[in-house]
Amino acid sequence: MGKRIARSIVEFNRPPVIIGQGAVGGKIEGEGPLAGKFSEIFLDERLGQPTWEQAETALQAAAILHAITAASCTAEEIDLHIGGDLMNQCTATGFALRDENIPFAGVYAACASFALGLALGASLVDGGALSQVSCCGSSHFCSAEKQFRYPLELGVQPTPTAQRTATAAGAVVLSHESNTPQPRITRAIFGNVIDMGVTDPSEMGAAMAPAAWDTLRRFLQGTNTQPSDYDLILTGDLSQIGTQLLHELARQQAGLDLALLHRDCGLMLYDIIAQDVGTGGSGLGCSAAVLCAEILPRMRSGELKRVLFIGTGALLSAISPLQGESIPAVAHGVLIEM
Amino acid sequence: MGKRIARSIVEFNRPPVIIGQGAVGGKIEGEGPLAGKFSEIFLDERLGQPTWEQAETALQAAAILHAITAASCTAEEIDLHIGGDLMNQCTATGFALRDENIPFAGVYAACASFALGLALGASLVDGGALSQVSCCGSSHFCSAEKQFRYPLELGVQPTPTAQRTATAAGAVVLSHESNTPQPRITRAIFGNVIDMGVTDPSEMGAAMAPAAWDTLRRFLQGTNTQPSDYDLILTGDLSQIGTQLLHELARQQAGLDLALLHRDCGLMLYDIIAQDVGTGGSGLGCSAAVLCAEILPRMRSGELKRVLFIGTGALLSAISPLQGESIPAVAHGVLIEM
Numbered sequence: 001m002g003k004r005i006a007r008s009i010v011e012f013n014r015p016p017v018i019i020g021q022g023a024v025g026g027k028i029e030g031e032g033p034l035a036g037k038f039s040e041i042f043l044d045e046r047l048g049q050p051t052w053e054q055a056e057t058a059l060q061a062a063a064i065l066h067a068i069t070a071a072s073c074t075a076e077e078i079d080l081h082i083g084g085d086l087m088n089q090c091t092a093t094g095f096a097l098r099d100e101n102i103p104f105a106g107v108y109a110a111c112a113s114f115a116l117g118l119a120l121g122a123s124l125v126d127g128g129a130l131s132q133v134s135c136c137g138s139s140h141f142c143s144a145e146k147q148f149r150y151p152l153e154l155g156v157q158p159t160p161t162a163q164r165t166a167t168a169a170g171a172v173v174l175s176h177e178s179n180t181p182q183p184r185i186t187r188a189i190f191g192n193v194i195d196m197g198v199t200d201p202s203e204m205g206a207a208m209a210p211a212a213w214d215t216l217r218r219f220l221q222g223t224n225t226q227p228s229d230y231d232l233i234l235t236g237d238l239s240q241i242g243t244q245l246l247h248e249l250a251r252q253q254a255g256l257d258l259a260l261l262h263r264d265c266g267l268m269l270y271d272i273i274a275q276d277v278g279t280g281g282s283g284l285g286c287s288a289a290v291l292c293a294e295i296l297p298r299m300r301s302g303e304l305k306r307v308l309f310i311g312t313g314a315l316l317s318a319i320s321p322l323q324g325e326s327i328p329a330v331a332h333g334v335l336i337e338m
Numbered sequence: 339m340g341k342r343i344a345r346s347i348v349e350f351n352r353p354p355v356i357i358g359q360g361a362v363g364g365k366i367e368g369e370g371p372l373a374g375k376f377s378e379i380f381l382d383e384r385l386g387q388p389t390w391e392q393a394e395t396a397l398q399a400a401a402i403l404h405a406i407t408a409a410s411c412t413a414e415e416i417d418l419h420i421g422g423d424l425m426n427q428c429t430a431t432g433f434a435l436r437d438e439n440i441p442f443a444g445v446y447a448a449c450a451s452f453a454l455g456l457a458l459g460a461s462l463v464d465g466g467a468l469s470q471v472s473c474c475g476s477s478h479f480c481s482a483e484k485q486f487r488y489p490l491e492l493g494v495q496p497t498p499t500a501q502r503t504a505t506a507a508g509a510v511v512l513s514h515e516s517n518t519p520q521p522r523i524t525r526a527i528f529g530n531v532i533d534m535g536v537t538d539p540s541e542m543g544a545a546m547a548p549a550a551w552d553t554l555r556r557f558l559q560g561t562n563t564q565p566s567d568y569d570l571i572l573t574g575d576l577s578q579i580g581t582q583l584l585h586e587l588a589r590q591q592a593g594l595d596l597a598l599l600h601r602d603c604g605l606m607l608y609d610i611i612a613q614d615v616g617t618g619g620s621g622l623g624c625s626a627a628v629l630c631a632e633i634l635p636r637m638r639s640g641e642l643k644r645v646l647f648i649g650t651g652a653l654l655s656a657i658s659p660l661q662g663e664s665i666p667a668v669a670h671g672v673l674i675e676m
Contacts, residue, residue, distance in 0.1 A: 002467035008417045008441040010467040051661050079346045080528045087655065088426040090446045094531060094653030098666045103346040103528040105454055105670070106446035106653075108428045116443055120458060127465020129340035129348040129526075188467075190418045190441040193432060315432035315444075317425065323389050328436045332443070 002126045006222030008190040015184035016125040016133075016174040018336070019073070022066025023293035024059055025285075026141065026167030028277075032270045037293040039066035045142065045167055056085065056092040056140035059285075063169035064096065064136050067292075071173035078102050078173065079130035082121050084113030085138045086165075086284055088147065092138055102134065111208075111237055112191070113137050114170060114288040115311025115332040119188035121174050122334060126185075131176055138169035139283030148201070148318050159202040163239045163282035166269055170288030172296075183299045187223065187335040191215040193315065195328040201314075201321050204282060205242025205266075208312040211329035212238060213249040215310055219333055220254075227261045232307045234295060235331075236287020237266030239280025242312075265290035287311050299338045307336045340464045344560030346528040353522035354463040354471075354512040356674070357411070360404025361631035362397055363623075364479065364505030366615075370608045375631040377404035383480065383505055394423065394430040394478035397623075401507035402434065402474050405630075409511035416440050416511065417468035420459050422451030423476045424503075424622050426485065430476055440472065449546075449575055450529070451475050452508060452626040453649025453670040457526035459512050460672060464523075469514055476507035477621030486539070486656050497540040501577045501620035504607055508626030510634075521637045525561065525673040529553040531653065533666040539652075539659050542620060543580025543604075546650040549667035550576060551587040553648055557671055558592075565599045569642045572633060573669075574625020574649050575604030577618025603628035625649050637676040645674045 002010045022039045030041035040062055047058040060083070068075060081102040085092035090106045097104040109116040114137030121133035142152060144165040150156040158164075174185070194214050198207040212235050220226065227233060238246055243264045250256040265287040266280035291309060298304045310333040321327070340348045360377045368379035378400055385396040398421070406413060419440045423430035428444045435442040447454040452475030459471035480490060482503040488494040496502075512523070532552050536545040550573050558564065565571060565588075576584055581602045588594040603625040604618035629647060636642045648671040659665070 002462075002465050004417065004466065004468055007414075008468065053655075053657070053661065054663075076345075079342065084446070086427070088657075089424070089448065089653065089655040091653065091655045091658050094666055094668070095658070095663065097531040098533045101530065104447075104531050104668060105458065105528055106451075108422070108444035108446045109442075110427065113444075120443065120462075123465060123467040124458075124461050127340050127461060127467060128342065129461040129465060130342055130346065190443055192439065193435040193442050195436045315427065315429065317391075317427040317429045319391070319426070320429050320433070323391065325392075325433065328432055330432070330442060 002123055009222040010123055010188045012122060012126040012186055014126055015186045016122045017178040017182045017184050018172050019175045019178050019182055020067050020071025021172045021292040021296050022063045022070055023170045023289040024062045025289055028275060029166060029168050029269060032275060034293050052140060052143040052146055053087060056138055056143045057095040059140060060092050060096040060136055060138040060169045063171040067134060067171035067173050075100050075102050078132045078134050080105055081134045082107055082117040083136040084108050086144055109330050109332060110313030110315055111282060111284045112311035112313030112330055112332045113284050115309060115334060118185060118334045119190060119332050122185035122188055125174050125176050133174045136171035137284040137288035139165050139285035141165045141167045144283060158278055161241055162202045162278045163204055163266060163280050164277035165283035166281045166286035168285035168289035170292035183296055183336050183338050185334050186337045189215055189219045189333045191331040193328045193330050195326050197326045199321060199326045201316060204314050205238045206245055207314050207327040208329040209238055209242040209245035211331040212246050212310055212312045215331035215333050227256055227258060230306045230308045231304045233262045234307055234309045235264045236311050237282045238264045238312060239266035241279055305338050309334050309336060340461055347560040348461055348526045350460060350464040350524055352464055353524040354460045355516040355520045355522050356510050357513045357516050357520055358405050358409025359510040359630040359634050360401045360408055361508045361627040362401045363627055366613060367504060367506050367607060370613060372631050390478060390481040390484055391425060394476055394481045395433040397478060398430050398434040398474055398476040398507045401509040405472060405509035405511050413438050413440050416470045416472050418443055419472045420445055420455040421474040422446050424482055447668050447670060448651030448653055449620060449622045450649035450651030450668055450670045451622050453647060453672060456672045457528060457670050460523035460526055463512050463514050471512045472509060474509035475622040475626035477503050477623035479503045479505045482621060496616055499579055500540045500616040501542055501604055501618050502615035503621035504619045504624035506623035506627035508630035521634055521674050521676050523672050524675045527553055527557045527671045529669040531666045531668050533664050535664045537659060537664045539654060542652050543576045544583055545652050545665040546667040547576055547580040547583035549669040550584050550648055550650045553669035553671050565594055565596060568644045568646045570645045571600045572645055572647045573602045575620040576602045576650060577604035579617055643676050647672050647674060
């Protein structure tokens with residue numbers, strides 16, 4: 001069973017195994033640096049659905065199906081699905097699960113929801129409460145723009161600091177056992193809500209970087225490790241500005257140089273210069289898809305052995321900035337080892 | 339550590355203890371059958387805040403503070419807070435946690451979120467992953483009406499089947515140990531998403547009753563128990579119509595008579611005739627507050643020994659019915675024993 005090694009940091013004694021994963025994306029996600037690495041790319045970003053919200057539901061259902069297929073199990077063998085999305089009342093997830101016969105726990109930590117799902121799922125499997133848990137996270141550029149920003153038809157120019165919400169979803173199946181070598185979740189950390197007073201919703205990277213740093217700092221302290229103990233520290237999704245701020249915070253507050261060891265999913269999903277996506281990718285599906293399409297396969301091939309994955313989320317709504325609120329953020333993390 | 343006794347049903351070996359709880363409400367909640375049982379009643383339903391959303395944040399922060407005080411612990415002694423609400427992007431919870439130094443996991447299962455939080459929190463504490471976990475759920479009549487239905491100023495007449503969203507919040511602190519006798523969470527069940535095709539958002543009880551029955555049926559089968567093994571089967575919140583439907587489903591599908599053993603939080607919070615609240619209460623805060631204000635104290639006094647608490651949630655958004663979607667529902671449960 002899990003062992004608490006510091007406040008809100010768990011070390012798993014029988015680390016849950018990632019026995020399968022799936023990653024799906026839209027057209028421009030399929031044209032970026034991860035081209036060819038997705039389980040499926042949807043050139044029709046409506047996925048045959050009448051609305052963008054229903055398209056995101058279909059996107060998420062596809063990712064779950066790919067993960068379950070890759071895990072060589074059936075929906076009936078999964079005890080619980082933990083998932084989330086950015087839609088109001090997490091409808092992309094709830095509706096995707098309507099047609100699956102899998103008990104369902106919704107989570108919300110904005111773009112950190114996939115990392116939160118992995119942390120909770122691993123805790124449940126390691127603790128013996130459940131045998132197999134699936135986790136999924138999704139976002140859709142069009143449903144997010146419609147809900148959080150402006151109607152697409154208006155053609156509003158994004159600000160220079162804006163990130164592009166990924167049309168993507170990633171899913172995994174966690175199990176208490178596997179006969180073959182697979183990536184395992186060995187530790188998890190739950191993050192604090194950090195609000196440094198950023199009020200501009202197009203400055204998400206700046207709002208989230210302090211939360212990423214708080215979680216990384218606490219994890220390194222709590223586990224008595226250094227960045228160099230990991231092959232990769234992976235955040236999602238700070239993109240250009242948030243990445244610079246995270247590196248500055250690490251340097252100023254702890255004398256750490258993260259430049260070589262840290263990468264951000266928002267800068268891995270797209271070629272930000274060639275693809276005209278602002279300062280990089282964002283959205284819950286970005287880190288979920290990058291982890292599942294790129295990182296887990298590189299772990300399976302032996303190229304990466306210890307990856308500290310920290311998801312970052314901005315806990316605002318479409319109306320909270322209009323009510324004068326600043327943007328709180330949270331970052332949850334899991335250590336994945338091969 | 340927890341033991342999986344059937345699909346998505348956990349039995350705890352060192353059942354987590356509820357070491358403290360808090361319940362807060364608005365004016366009409368304080369005038370109902372639970373008058374005098376709340377930790378605090380706010381006659382000013384704005385709680386001194388400029389907006390309804392911020393009022394709900396203040397309501398939730400108050401419930402958390404009462405629970406922590408009742409548990410005789412400090413925020414620093416809590417490893418994780420698990421909470422949720424009905425606001426878009428769960429902002430009532432996220433903003434409430436901004437000023438607390440407690441790591442935070444957001445959950446979303448609509449009005450089943452508090453039950454989901456208890457199920458997840460108990461699994462984490464029992465599994466040894468964490469020492470102490472707080473859980474909270476809230477809703478606010480005015481923020482919910484504004485977001486899901488019509489502007490209050492419009493004075494729209496509710497339909498005869500409508501329930502009233504409670505202005506209320508409930509919170510507990512779970513711990514791995516206690517020196518005194520306290521209610522303990524001994525089992526948990528995670529529910530399936532059930533959609534029987536109800537499309538009218540003012541028919542929430544009808545949409546949720548099949549999910550309540552599915553979870554109750556699976557729990558009784560998985561634990562090999564009968565309704566009469568419990569002092570109380572408590573749902574939240576089916577209210578009048580959903581309660582009738584649940585009783586009918588139990589009678590038709592399993593020959594069970596729930597009339598004497600079952601009560602619904604939506605019918606306990608208000609005097610539905612004298613208080614003019616439609617078919618009863620609803621909203622995430624309704625079941626959270628009834629459990630914390632009424633049920634847990636009756637367990638502590640020895641009046642109730644085994645309570646099966648099943649939270650029910652309708653997984654719609656304000657726009658999903660307008661897109662032709664029916665209303666999926668989910669029900670999560672915990673068994674609390676004294």
